[in-house]
Amino acid sequence: MFVLLLLSTIWLSSPSSDHTRLQESVQFLTLHLRLAEEEEMPYLLIRDGSLQFFIEGVRLEEIPVSGVTRVSGPSVQLASVDRVEIHFPERHPHLDGSYPEISLESTASVFRIHMSDGSEIVILSKYLKDALEEFLQRGKRVPLDIYLQPQFSSSSLTFVIMEEEHLHHFRHHVKAGMKILY
Amino acid sequence: MSSLELEGQLSILRTRLQALQPTGRYLIIDTVSNRLYLKQGDTLLLEAVCSTGSGERLITDQGEWTFKTPRGKFRIRSKVRDPVWRKPDWAFLEKGLSIPVNDGERFVKGALGDWALGLGDGYFIHGTPYTRLLGQSVSHGCIRLHNRDLGIVAEHVMIGDLVYIF
Numbered sequence: 001m002f003v004l005l006l007l008s009t010i011w012l013s014s015p016s017s018d019h020t021r022l023q024e025s026v027q028f029l030t031l032h033l034r035l036a037e038e039e040e041m042p043y044l045l046i047r048d049g050s051l052q053f054f055i056e057g058v059r060l061e062e063i064p065v066s067g068v069t070r071v072s073g074p075s076v077q078l079a080s081v082d083r084v085e086i087h088f089p090e091r092h093p094h095l096d097g098s099y100p101e102i103s104l105e106s107t108a109s110v111f112r113i114h115m116s117d118g119s120e121i122v123i124l125s126k127y128l129k130d131a132l133e134e135f136l137q138r139g140k141r142v143p144l145d146i147y148l149q150p151q152f153s154s155s156s157l158t159f160v161i162m163e164e165e166h167l168h169h170f171r172h173h174v175k176a177g178m179k180i181l182y
Numbered sequence: 183m184s185s186l187e188l189e190g191q192l193s194i195l196r197t198r199l200q201a202l203q204p205t206g207r208y209l210i211i212d213t214v215s216n217r218l219y220l221k222q223g224d225t226l227l228l229e230a231v232c233s234t235g236s237g238e239r240l241i242t243d244q245g246e247w248t249f250k251t252p253r254g255k256f257r258i259r260s261k262v263r264d265p266v267w268r269k270p271d272w273a274f275l276e277k278g279l280s281i282p283v284n285d286g287e288r289f290v291k292g293a294l295g296d297w298a299l300g301l302g303d304g305y306f307i308h309g310t311p312y313t314r315l316l317g318q319s320v321s322h323g324c325i326r327l328h329n330r331d332l333g334i335v336a337e338h339v340m341i342g343d344l345v346y347i348f
Contacts, residue, residue: 022188029195036202040254042348055255055346057202075292172214173348 022062027076031181033057035078037181046121046182053173063170066126066161070181071155079115081178084171085112086179109172114153115180119156122148123171125164158182193307208344209335211325213251218307220335227338230331231316232307235323240276247272249322252305256345258334260300261336267293272322276299295329297336303347306324306333 028047035043036057043138045052097124110128113121133144145159183191207227210219210340220228228242233255235251271281282288295309310326325347327335 019185019188022185022192023183026188026191026195029199033299034197036199042253055347055348056206057199058204058344058346060346060348061212079267167216 024075026123028181031076035140035179035181036173042173043176043179043181044174046158046180051160051170061173063162063166064096064130065166066163068161069159071147071149071159072154073119073158076181077115077117077119077156078179078181079117079119081180082114082116082178084111084174085178087103097168111167113174113180114154118154119158120152120154120160120182121158121160121168121182122152123160123162125167126161127164129161191255204344206340206343207338209265209339209344211251211345211347213253213319213347216319218325218331218335228334229334230333231319231329232331233312234309234319235321236319240272242275243264244271244275244281249321251321251323251347252303253347255334256301256347257304257341258299258345259302260298260340261339261341262298262300264291264296265294265298265306265338270304280325295327295332297332299336299339307345308332318345 027086030055032045034151035151039056042055042060045054046068048067049065051065053060053063111123112126113119113123132147136147138145146158149157203223206220210218210221211232211234212219216232216234216291218228218232219226220230229237235249236248240247240249256348259265269288269290274281293311294306295311297308301307305324307325307327309329309332312320312326314330316328
């Protein structure tokens with residue numbers, strides 16, 4: 001276990017991973033500059049653990065998030081919002097076919113952003129994440145993203161966790177046609 | 183490409199993005215939370231509650247209107263002190279009135295507060311007598327402010343200053 005940890009630490013800090021991160025940063029900023037110069041409407045950046053709305057390179061608002069997990073898909077993506085959908089995870093069965101015991105009265109604890117390229121960004125409230133994790137700790141003990149992944153069909157999937165209060169505000173800003181770079 | 187070259191490219195990209203930042207004072211209007219921000223660089227000079235477009239539609243025999251505040255980048259195109267409102271057709275039609283033949287019947291004093299800052303296409307930042315509705319999306323597309331905040335905004339912005347609406 002210690003060796004594995006050591007190896008992963010060495011790998012994470014290796015020159016090749018630094019180089020990859022640099023390449024990704026260049027790719028991301030190149031796309032951001034293109035958006036800033038060409039896109040007239042507000043667009044959204046998901047990067048470095050925050051969501052930021054921009055118009056023509058000027059940051060309008062930053063919404064704090066608790067976490068961003070890219071489950072699958074390329075490390076840098078740019079696409080338009082196709083549609084936004086409110087999602088009720090309690091209506092979906094667990095891996096074993098049973099339903100979660102938790103009661104989610106909130107109507108907007110999860111919403112899914114379906115992108116024009118087929119990818120998906122799933123926004124979860126921190127309340128829901130905590131409730132699900134508590135449930136998982138009592139039962140299956142699988143990580144949250146692995147637990148949730150089968151409920152989504154997209155081959156490119158990203159989870160964003162944020163406080164409920166920000167989630168409602170954020171949801172109303174995301175409109176069909178909006179470009180998201182993440 | 184080497185790491186050094188990538189670092190150099192990153193630096194160029196950051197500089198180009200920085201060059202897009204407004205140099206003077208500018209306004210940001212958040213149509214979801216109905217807030218207006220007066221800024222200079224990263225410094226916030228004023229945060230004010232406003233009202234933006236309701237999004238409602240008016241469909242009549244004489245035309246259709248959607249009362250939305252447009253999003254995007256705008257500039258202050260005009261600054262008028264003690265503006266007189268020239269009521270557009272929808273202002274009559276939504277109350278079930280007919281459009282007046284005499285143009286003089288369209289003009290209303292005091293309805294827009296102390297200032298009207300024009301953004302183009304008939305959209306303005308102006309005052310309102312309906313201050314209790316500030317913070318709600320109830321306007322016909324204009325941005326309504328309390329006269330107190332409107333005075334501060336009018337004092338600080340000039341014609342040509344940028345307005346970002348999202």
